[in-house]
Amino acid sequence: MVDKIFLLYICVFKYRITLMGKLFNISEATNIAIHSMALISASKDELNATQIADMLKLSKNHVAKIMHILARQRFVSSTRGPKGGFKMLRKPDSISLLEIYELFEGTLEQDHCHRTDDICPFSDCVFGDVRQRLFHEFKTYYQNRMLSDLSLKY
Numbered sequence: 092m093v094d095k096i097f098l099l100y101i102c103v104f105k106y107r108i109t110l111m112g113k114l115f116n117i118s119e120a121t122n123i124a125i126h127s128m129a130l131i132s133a134s135k136d137e138l139n140a141t142q143i144a145d146m147l148k149l150s151k152n153h154v155a156k157i158m159h160i161l162a163r164q165r166f167v168s169s170t171r172g173p174k175g176g177f178k179m180l181r182k183p184d185s186i187s188l189l190e191i192y193e194l195f196e197g198t199l200e201q202d203h204c205h206r207t208d209d210i211c212p213f214s215d216c217v218f219g220d221v222r223q224r225l226f227h228e229f230k231t232y233y234q235n236r237m238l239s240d241l242s243l244k245y
Contacts, residue, residue: 137170187237
């Protein structure tokens, strides 16, 4: 049997963490939002969707859609025109990764076993408490990790 903790660390980089049903889903939209906001917060100048897309090697159209959602939700402001772009409206140290995650994924809720005590023939859950531990570890990490904690490698 594959160690469930090891499975978590392998899967977290594939945008989906799956273990006995859907525990967490990190969509491409969430991934783009977090990366884009980290780039903008580290930049002295406004960045436009093309610049962000080029840096992240992503579709300009997809980045633009995500950035407009972030602008509507007042995370960033956008300026139109050839010298326009996006800049942070809030301080990066006031934005948790969980806040961004929940904007795109919805409220993070604990995944429960779909088997109930009256249906399941086992006295103890065959998966132990790994589901609860993974959920709490994931939520705590995203709650406590702020946008300002992310640093660029260049």
